[in-house]
Amino acid sequence: MKFYEMGIVLKHPWEQVVQSFWQRYPNPYSKHVLTEDTVQRELVSGKLRSVRFLTKTGQGPRWADKFVPHQLVGIIEESIVDPKKQSLTTYTRNIGYNKIVSITEKVEYHQDPTNPQQTLVQRQAWIESQFHIGTLRRPIEAFIYDRFRKNCTKASNGFQWVLSKMWTKEPVNSPVILNDIALEAARRATTIASHANARLSS
Amino acid sequence: MNSVNEACSQLKQNYDACFNTWFTEKFLRGDHSTDTCGPFFKVYRECVRKAIQEQNIDLKEIEKEIMGTEEELKPPGSK
Numbered sequence: 370m371k372f373y374e375m376g377i378v379l380k381h382p383w384e385q386v387v388q389s390f391w392q393r394y395p396n397p398y399s400k401h402v403l404t405e406d407t408v409q410r411e412l413v414s415g416k417l418r419s420v421r422f423l424t425k426t427g428q429g430p431r432w433a434d435k436f437v438p439h440q441l442v443g444i445i446e447e448s449i450v451d452p453k454k455q456s457l458t459t460y461t462r463n464i465g466y467n468k469i470v471s472i473t474e475k476v477e478y479h480q481d482p483t484n485p486q487q488t489l490v491q492r493q494a495w496i497e498s499q500f501h502i503g504t505l506r507r508p509i510e511a512f513i514y515d516r517f518r519k520n521c522t523k524a525s526n527g528f529q530w531v532l533s534k535m536w537t538k539e540p541v542n543s544p545v546i547l548n549d550i551a552l553e554a555a556r557r558a559t560t561i562a563s564h565a566n567a568r569l570s571s
Numbered sequence: 572m573n574s575v576n577e578a579c580s581q582l583k584q585n586y587d588a589c590f591n592t593w594f595t596e597k598f599l600r601g602d603h604s605t606d607t608c609g610p611f612f613k614v615y616r617e618c619v620r621k622a623i624q625e626q627n628i629d630l631k632e633i634e635k636e637i638m639g640t641e642e643e644l645k646p647p648g649s650k
Contacts, residue, residue, distance in 0.1 A: 460638035
């Protein structure tokens with residue numbers, strides 16, 4: 370199993386980010402995303418829970434072609450919007466293709482406690498192969514991990530593109546990638562903010 | 572964005588338009604009482620569920636709740 374973590378800052382308030390979240394496809398960086406559907410949506414104690422089903426083209430390594438009958442990957446995206454805490458959390462996993470590799474991704478979007486005009490995005494991902502040929506599991510994980518890192522940048526650029534298009538007339542900025550120290554600071558700030566919120570609401 | 576089945580795309584567009592307005596004008600403003608998009612969602616959802624089943628994808632697998640349950644993955648080293 371391989372674990373991946375990255376933080377970025379979006380230069381838009383949380384309210385804009387959540388509105389754009391539902392409208393982030395299509396964008397010029399998302400040509401691999403073919404379809405998008407909402408299969409469930411409900412309000413649970415003031416929070417909005419949604420399940421969306423997406424299909425994407427899966428470009429595996431060449432040598433994997435003979436093991437993979439079809440290259441279409443189904444993705445399930447669970448999400449919860451909490452307007453009180455100003456958070457959006459998504460949990461995404463693939464189906465169908467997961468006999469070869471499962472990619473699970475959790476992304477949290479919080480208002481930046483130090484600047485309400487910005488949103489902190491924390492992304493975590495787990496990549497695990499259960500492939501029936503044991504010796505191929507690690508190479509599969511390594512390949513997917515590498516591609517996943519590149520695709521994260523693409524996904525962030527795509528989302529930033531949509532944000533700029535919806536909310537600004539300025540040219541598109543790339544999101545700022547946080548280094549480890551800033552990420553840790555952002556995480557602490559978020560924890561402090563959520564404690565403060567919890568105290569306020571209790 | 573397209574639906575998984577072209578036949579559902581118009582229903583999806585109608586629902587998405589309703590939802591996006593509701594999300595901005597009601598939900599984010601704290602008004603959670605009215606679900607004006609329910610009728611749009613009902614017909615659209617039926618169409619999508621049928622389309623997904625026709626592709627031999629298990630709906631139960633899609634609708635299984637994992638986030639916030641025991642099955643949710645945790646970062647290495649956390650408890």
